[in-house]
Amino acid sequence: MSPDGLDLGALDTFLREHVEGYRGGVSAELLAGGRSNLTYRVTDGESVWVLRRPPLGTLTPSAHDMGREFRFVSALAGSGVPVAPAVALADPSVIGVPFALTGFVDGVVLRSEDDLAAYSGEQIRATAFALVDTLAALHAVDVTTGAVAGLGKPAGYLRRQVDRWYSQWQRVRTRELADIETLHARLDASCPVESDASVVHGDFRIDNAILDPADPTRIRALVDWEMATLGDPLADLALHTAYGDPAFAPVLAGSAASTSARLPGADELVERYVATSGRETRDWAFHRGLAYFKIAVIAEGIHERHVRGDTRGDGFATVGEATAPLAAAGLHAAR
The missing domain is CATH 3.90.1200.10 (Aminoglycoside phosphotransferase (APH), C-terminal lobe)
Structure with a gap:
């Protein structure tokens, strides 16, 4: 079953075409945190990624820019600034809005x-x-x-x-x-x-x-x-x-x-x-x-x-x- 904001069937097709080593059988869950863009943990049972997409509803201009997010993460790789590995960027044709995919970085997030x-x-x-x-x-x-x-x-x-x-x-x-x-x-x-x-x-x-x-x-x-x-x-x-x-x-x-x-x-x-x-x-x-x-x-x-x-x-x-x-x-x- 697809979580709100994602179409797992469309995502499966995208991953098969754009992510090397993807095994099929994608599942996703909405992660805690994020007051703006929606953030999901995505997995095929072996590899794990993080998918970010804009929030639901009407968007304000220049905000929630997935392309911007992906370009900065990509550009900062190897700079000494710690970022997640950039994996893929999708245009709105896949799930209706653009989304960015990065590698999953395990660790602690101090929210509260x-x-x-x-x-x-x-x-x-x-x-x-x-x-x-x-x-x-x-x-x-x-x-x-x-x-x-x-x-x-x-x-x-x-x-x-x-x-x-x-x-x-x-x-x-x-x-x-x-x-x-x-x-x-x-x-x-x-x-x-x-x-x-x-x-x-x-x-x-x-x-x-x-x-x-x-x-x-x-x-x-x-x-x-x-x-x-x-x-x-x-x-x-x-x-x-x-x-x-x-x-x-x-x-x-x-x-x-x-x-x-x-x-x-x-x-x-x-x-x-x-x-x-x-x-x-x-x-x-x-x-x-x-x-x-x-x-x-x-x-x-x-x-x-x-x-x-x-x-x-x-x-x-x-x-x-x-x-x-x-x-x-x-x-x-x-x-």
Whole structure:
């Protein structure tokens, strides 16, 4: 039986044509996690893959880009940044929407505060700093040559982000929210030139990393590259720190690992990044405000899909509670 969002018959045909060693008899299950794209564990009984496809229902422009996700994972292979092996990319003719297939990377994903309970305080702090070091390594990848170079246009990235997320807000909002309008106006009026050009993950947080079960400071793969591009590295850092705000917790059913008080605070993470990367955090208030703006719009988009009945899995009922507090936090951060 096909799970929601997949046609196993069509997938079987695709795998036979495009995946070497596929044995037939495909089965799939929806994995936990993922507030946006749908993620499945796919197997033929021997090999295991991960399939990612856009969410059900109406999609917002430029979001949920499977081609983008696949191209970045492919381009970063061998770069020293841990990614899953890229396997195949399908166009909409197979199941009605594009999807990306990667190899399955076994490991631990820390989604909730309960997931953190298995580790000591020292292990958690070391893991948080290892993630920041991995972010710095991503931002050190040369974006002027090779496969990465053609994956985006860094110049004007910040201006495009301000415009794009406000446009998204207008498409997905379920309410009027004065703080969003004020925050957008403040970002629009203060948008700086990019500090540098790098690969930007676009959704960097602890639960978008697969960790070694024996040593959580070893990151086996970064996942969820649907918003990756070339742009300002400080946008990634600011977003990573904003995910630590308790206002984000309702997006992950009220218990997000990223918001745990057991993790280092934003100031410590920034200090570690600066020491590792050698970058300065210029225009930091703008970057922090933009990060909260983006998360608030994403939360509202997930909430809107949930109201329409287009989400699958548990934990969506509380997401809409995050939008207004995140917008308020963004206003405070952008002062």
